[in-house]
Amino acid sequence: MKKALALLTLLAACVSAPTEVSSDRIDDQLLGLEARLDQERWEPDPSRLQTLQAQARSIASSALLNRDQRLRTHFLLADLAKLQQDRQQLAEQHRFLLAVGNQHPQTLIVSSWLDAANALSILQGAPPPANSHPRLQWELGLLLAKANRHAEAVAAYDQALAGLPEIWRQKGRLTRDTSWNLRHTNVTGSDLNRLATIALPTLNQFYLAVREETPNATALRFETQEPLTRARLAEWVLHYVAEKRNNPDLRNRQSRRIRSRPNPASPIPDVSLEAPYFDAVLFCVERDILPLPDGRNFQPDTRVSGSEAVRLVQRVMKDF
């Protein structure tokens, strides 16, 4: 009995001893974890995600988290669960977040992840100031892009990137630029729509996408696995315009003009007068269809993304 009392006394002393915790240290730890997750999310490695999760769980178990820290910790765990595709864990973290508040941006984001059918309306209905939270805007951009509302998606991405860490601007650029390229296009349901989702298409993919849209497209014979480059895109443009305008003269008009000069030389240093795509490149540059990236050179072998190709195809078909 005496031993039991002594044990109880010891336990009571342990419990009542002041607990040494630093609020600032928790903030520092959270910042570190968030930064590591931002590095990790673009090419996630399962083992590193698990390590992050364990560290986040240890913070979550701390008794002295303030409201902001609780939100950040459980959102971090939810973010990890999403990357690990662990829906059960996601739902659990959602419950924690709801307990802190149901109108916080982090809670709304996780709600949208769990309720895909209403995700867009959940994020669009976020009240101020939650609606200006950078991460919420990013998630909204993703949903808008998925709904082919690319112009609105860019608006959301741009607002998000102004507030998110630098890594998002570097890694999220492609996502944002895809919507930027597609902002004026209406590609729903067509072959072009499929092309838009390909980062760097091949000539064959490009041919398959535009064959329905382009008169006499077969004449180009693009059925190869070669990459789609700026030069190849320029060739398609000139071919399309010459066919559409029924003006074969356009096909070599530029080279004839240059060759008629006393000392004929290409005005674009990296596209020679003898190159098979010389006329196409000059046509596109002078008509302001494709720019000179450095002001002088065309960079003919630079690969073109699917969304850039779709944007250009639709513009050319509208203007000519």
Next chain:
Amino acid sequence: MRKVVKYFIRGIFVIGLVVLTTLAVYVISWAVQLQNAERYVPEKTLLKLRIPSLGKLATEWLNLEAADIVFAYQNLGELRALVRDLRSAELATNPLLRHIAEVPFDFALTRQGFLLGFDLGWRSLLIQPINWLGGFVPIENLSAVQSGGALYFRYSAGDSHFFLALRTNIVLISDSEKLLMDVLKAGNQTPSSSTARSRASTMFRQSSSGLRLLADTPALIQLVTQQNPDVSRILKNFDLPEESLLTFDLTNQNLKVHLATALQGTVPQARAVIEYPIENSGQFSRVPGTATTWSLVNVAGLQELVDLLLVQEPSLAQDFQRAREATNLLLGISLEDLLFKWTTGELGLFLLPGSDDPVILVKVKNQTDFERAMSALEGSLFLSQSSRFLVDQIPLNQLRLPPVFEILLRLFKVELELPYYTVHEGYFYLSQDSGNIVRSINAILEGNTLEKNPGLADLVQETDRKSRLLLYYNIRHGIPFFMRDQSLLSRVLRLYQKGIASITLQDRNLDITIRSHRDRDNATVLLPGFPRPLQGQLSSRLHVLSPDGARRFFAYVADENRIVLDGILEESVRTLPLPQAKYFLPLTTNRTTSRLYGFQRNAQVSAWTLDGGAIDGFPVALEEGPQTEPVMLGNDVLIVTERSHRAVLLSSRGNVASWAVQFEDPVSYPPAVRDGRVAIYPRRFDGDIYLFDSQGKEMPGSPLATEGLGVASPVWVRYQGQNHLYFLTTEGRIFAWGPGAESRGQIAWFSGAYQAPPLVLKGRGNDEVLAILSREGILTLVSAEGGLIRESRLEVSGEAKLAQGDLDGDGLNEIVVYGFGNRIWVLDQNLRHLAPQGLQGYSEPAYFDLNGDRRLDLITVGLDQQIYAWAFPRP
């Protein structure tokens, strides 16, 4: 002869003496008759305003941004023209005029009309003769009236009549003859001032450098407390006089509004509160400097305050009684011992950035009583030994609050569940968030308190430490209740971001003071009512058109099939059909738009009046459509066709005339037009620029041979008083030609790739300057000689474009960078950002003064298809 001279001199002397004597008599009689303007101020008014200086009003106050807000108010539209004239008056520059205009005046508004009373002081010496001349004053539309023994003047302007009376040094002007007669009569009967019936009226008569307003107290209280029923309820226990004095002292950076009135308690509890002796609050040195808001209640002792609250809240009284009983039962201590004995009644509540959990601050009056109360709590179920922590060396306790605390906290609309507390230097800190308590105490230890915050030092220093109520606010974090309505006062107060509102009460005199300060950063604001949706998908530039200055609407092509005219002030949307729309061109001269042109892809051109009426001669079917956006050339429209590359002139009557020239290559950019001269650039490597007069005749020296590939058409630049032509290539070379088409060669070469058309700006000197933007985001200002003025790097993509508008009203256009995303940069000609975070928007901006503050606002459409209108601060 000598006699004649002698008599002449004597005569002159006598005449001089007579004149001097007359003048002396005149001056003495004038001095004796000097009056106080107060005697002519009507007794019963809706509003009385005293302005200490007419000159200061014209040169300083009317130029304040607060004045912009006041005069933008729609009911004051008639005064805006007067304000504009006063702002441009010579008073600001002429010291003599300024001295003459140092005249105080009163403005009174009554149910009969308004009355203006000027005290001219010594200046009236010069104008008194007008009274004697009476009806002989030769001013058109001015006539003298003699009525009831009083002489006054009537001035007619159209249907309006104004009445003017001169009384020695006082000039009275009214729009009501009866009102003028009444005040003249009252002024004659009561030589000294009217009743000194209230403190406010007395203070109104004292001199002050501020602008003073005698306002109706009940209306003012209603205005200030309409969002806060608790305050209204408490005020029912007090008697307030009919009138209160409001004093305004303001600059663009600082504002002080002071309200003085008297206060009497109607119930004993209210009188006890009024008479309670208040000590200086120590919270100024205990609230962290980073606090976003802070409320201080130091009205009276906690017991007196609770007693007063219970007068108006019977339900609260029942709760309170239950709490009293529960305290005795659960803690074995009386409520007085638990709560009232150790507190002084000084309660504070503040918020820290990034947290919604407030910190409550209470001064501990007596440490022994406090410890007794806490030990009673500790011995109960409310505080267990296991709820003690040490965070950053600061001891924290966690407790479940007894019901009585909840009742008190409800007054602050605060709910706490297991909050933390600590005591530091005689103050009790309580918060749901332990981190907030730790941050607060660390801030005190580091000396980072509100009174030591450099950005607030002035505001805090001037605030009375014996304030009964105090609110420190920063509208970036939250708008206080008294600024949430749309009244003019609230709108003016919202100009200033942070401030302290305080209430002091001494000898039954109540003083409410709001001191606020404005930071210049981030002062760009989205106008009320924006963003507003477009009526479809934007397919052209957005224009703001005004046919007559009063009506105004947004005009644009929507969904490539119609022109939308969307009323800005009135809710009216009209559409004009424009199937297969290609270009939309409003004809605007001197900011007034007279007609709209619409170009279709099938080469048809339509034209309408702004009311949508047809114009003779239109529509016109062209042989082929325009290659690029048409431009105005005088009253005609210049079009360059898309297939044959010809220049075609379309007259205002719909006649089409083709110029003789035909270009070999397409013209992708609109021709550059200035002073009847036209430059057209068919874009190709090493191409030519063609110069024409307004009749289409090619000018001597044309065509001009170019090198490289131009980014767009060349631009006209004013240099040494003449128009020169400048041409920017994709690789950053700038070529120039003089007024006679003589080549000045390559005048500059800037590194980078260029895609955006250059911008021509009116610089500080006589010459214009160029702004060019590289694809890498380097914005460069280039002088007309080709020298680099300054450059800045922007976060943009290669698709960014440049535009301009004078947005801060300094006479120099700002550079607007747009089209690279849903963000717009605005920079002045020092390349300083006017909106450092960028503005939401995507389309080429339109510029129009929508809010009536005499500065252009920037209007743009975002990628979310909403219209945004941004107003900018003055430089």
